[in-house]
Amino acid sequence: MSARIGVITFPGTLDDVDASRAVKLAGGEAVSLWHGDADLKNVDAVIVPGGFSYGDYLRCGAIARFSPVMGKVVEAAQKGMPVLGICNGFQVLCEAGLLPGALTRNAGLHFVCRDEWLKVESNTTAWTSRYEAGAEILIPLKSGEGRYQASEKVLDELEGEGRVVFRFAGDNPNGSQRGIAGISSANGRVVGLMPHPEHATEALTGPSDDGLGMFYSVLDAVVNA
């Protein structure tokens, strides 16, 4: 039986369909999860996809964080379930306290929508084991509030513990501190990143198929669990 990967839909989520498709392309079973249901439907891992949950009202991810499904996600993550937050999903995971720091308005204020080269800084997480450490992958970035921000102490901790998972390999597109594009929890099970691996799963629709590695990685992680 293939692994069941949950994909959450909030009001305003955009990329749940692409995320589900990426799961299927990698050989997993995509399971739709609804923001209003405190039910993870026995999934093995969860993806919090991109978009503008609750219209980005108050702050990006601030309202979604309190939705019934997120209560269950936080509980499951604390028991080691792999969780991936992409773009708005990354913002939700930071607001929920599963990942440290916050995502703030891009330096220069522009919404950035372009393909970005990312350096894979850590391949020891549940979502990056299929990559070689130091590999460079081409993934679309599309966000207006993607500038990673944390205190110097937290940034030093993340660097010291190998929890900076992805860094922008070229110019820093949004002023993100230390060029950070993605980070992980201390146990490497929860990962958040601003670029969109689910949009880079095949040559026909994306700049590469480099994003698939994240979905293959988590299937390994839950099968080996």
Place this chain on the structure above:
Amino acid sequence: MPVPVATAGKLLDVRCPSPGASTTTEEQHVARVVVEVMPKAEILDPQGQAITGALSRLGFAGVTDVRQGKRFELEVDGSVGDEELEKIAESLLANTVIEDWAIRRIDGDA
């Protein structure tokens, strides 16, 4: 209630309702509470910078810095105490990783 960070918000100009007021609806004070949320001083505020730049282009040469924040106006009855207001500010209205908050009570019927 544990206050997690040294930079936790300030409670300004507080006028608490009398303790008995919360028991009967008729006598409940309806107060207006203003919560101001600002980006922390050390956090980059590109919106504030853009406004500073625009003011200078418009000829307001004397404005050397602008920081942009948010103001929330809450109508609360007498059952909402200061501790609850602090909880509201730090759990939802502000993200204390990047923002500071301040609460001010303005009594409607005082």
